[in-house]
Amino acid sequence: MPHEFSQRLKALPPYLFKELDRIRDEVKSRGVDVIDLGVGDPDRPTPAHIIEALAKAAADKANHQYPVYSGMNEFRKVVAKWYLSRHKVQLEPETQVCSLIGSKEGIAQFPLAFVNPGDTVLVPEPGYPVYRSGALFSGGQSVFMPLLEKNGFLPDLKAIDEETLKKAKILWVNYPNNPTGAPASQQFYADLVTLAKKWNIIICSDAAYSECTYLDKPHPSILETPGAMEVAVEFHSLSKTYNMTGWRIGWAAGNETLIKGLGLVKSNVDSGVFQAVQLAGMAALEGPQDSVASMGQLYRERRELLTKGLITAGLKVFETPYTFYLWAHVPEGFSSADFASKLLNQAGVVATPGNGFGPSGEGYVRFALVQEAPRLKEAADRIASLKF
Numbered sequence: 286m287p288h289e290f291s292q293r294l295k296a297l298p299p300y301l302f303k304e305l306d307r308i309r310d311e312v313k314s315r316g317v318d319v320i321d322l323g324v325g326d327p328d329r330p331t332p333a334h335i336i337e338a339l340a341k342a343a344a345d346k347a348n349h350q351y352p353v354y355s356g357m358n359e360f361r362k363v364v365a366k367w368y369l370s371r372h373k374v375q376l377e378p379e380t381q382v383c384s385l386i387g388s389k390e391g392i393a394q395f396p397l398a399f400v401n402p403g404d405t406v407l408v409p410e411p412g413y414p415v416y417r418s419g420a421l422f423s424g425g426q427s428v429f430m431p432l433l434e435k436n437g438f439l440p441d442l443k444a445i446d447e448e449t450l451k452k453a454k455i456l457w458v459n460y461p462n463n464p465t466g467a468p469a470s471q472q473f474y475a476d477l478v479t480l481a482k483k484w485n486i487i488i489c490s491d492a493a494y495s496e497c498t499y500l501d502k503p504h505p506s507i508l509e510t511p512g513a514m515e516v517a518v519e520f521h522s523l524s525k526t527y528n529m530t531g532w533r534i535g536w537a538a539g540n541e542t543l544i545k546g547l548g549l550v551k552s553n554v555d556s557g558v559f560q561a562v563q564l565a566g567m568a569a570l571e572g573p574q575d576s577v578a579s580m581g582q583l584y585r586e587r588r589e590l591l592t593k594g595l596i597t598a599g600l601k602v603f604e605t606p607y608t609f610y611l612w613a614h615v616p617e618g619f620s621s622a623d624f625a626s627k628l629l630n631q632a633g634v635v636a637t638p639g640n641g642f643g644p645s646g647e648g649y650v651r652f653a654l655v656q657e658a659p660r661l662k663e664a665a666d667r668i669a670s671l672k673f
């Protein structure tokens with residue numbers, strides 16, 4: 286007898302990259318030189334001093350046993366110090382910070398701590414698919430908040446009806462935003478905190494791309510907002526900042542009860558982050574930050590290069606100093622999927638159709654700037670030579 290997947294698995298939307306992967310492999314097998322700008326995974330290596338810290342820590346047998354599930358005190362202290370220097374936010378390391386096996390892990394598990402069946406989770410779209418699957422796994426119902434260009438890709442908080450707000454347990458935001466690259470303002474975060482207090486909603490802020498910029502001034506953290514510590518938790522990651530996607534380390538920081546709930550779930554599911562990786566993470570956060578600045582410049586150059594090609598091809602792009610994504614309008618007469626498929630078939634360029642991130646992504650494609658400049662130039666030239 287075949288084993289049947291659970292209702293919750295069956296309720297998941299189809300995997301975003303699956304169909305695209307299939308066509309990509311088919312195009313590749315025809316011998317086409319494919320330039321993959323699909324998945325958001327940095328192409329450059331982790332900075333050497335972080336790798337050295339890992340090698341040293343891995344050789345120390347003190348790090349070979351189960352870690353503390355909520356994270357080494359030292360790691361959490363370093364995170365608290367980072368918030369103080371970067372955002373002037375004071376955190377109690379032991380109660381207001383929790384280490385994560387990559388922020389995706391925390392994002393997926395957090396709803397298990399606070400959502401009951403029938404509760405609502407407000408999810409931005411287009412957006413990172415994990416907000417929705419986490420809500421689903423917790424038995425909650427996700428309600429989409431459309432992110433529209435005319436609103437700077439911020440959710441229109443006034444458009445959420447009272448019934449939904451009454452039932453809402455969690456509201457997710459993600460700035461700088463994947464897939465659009467849009468930032469949030471301090472005013473937006475202040476409005477969000479006011480809303481959260483009025484309706485007793487938890488604000489979950491995913492700040493994975495906060496350091497992914499060439500600007501000197503940090504993108505605001507929601508925890509800077511007066512009152513945020515009562516209602517908010519911020520998810521952070523070393524993945525994009527230090528090219529450490531494979532290492533699996535991040536953190537959650539914010540309200541004590543929210544951190545405690547997440548920690549309780551985690552203590553029943555995982556056993557924390559390998560201590561050597563936490564020590565390497567500390568080396569990343571405390572060591573020289575010149576790699577972060579040069580990453581910002583690198584993505585700036587790449588963005589300019591590809592933007593030029595797309596504009597020559599007649600496409601309109603959303604300009605931003607943040608993230609390593611380029612969010613572009615598809616030409617008149619195309620759907621996102623048609624255009625992504627044309628790019629792949631006729632230019633050998635992989636981009637992600639915007640509707641894969643949610644219905645409001647229709648009409649856009651996302652390019653991840655994760656190839657070296659000459660390859661991006663080649664992609665831009667090929668796209669520019671297409672006729673629409």
Ligand SMILES: *Cc1c(COP(=O)(O)O)cnc(C)c1O
Pocket residue numbers: 325386387388389390413459463491493521522523524525530533534535
């Ligand atoms: C990449 C990404 C993450 C998390 O990555 P981890 O490697 O799990 O820390 C979280 N949110 C968004 C929007 C991302 O794009």
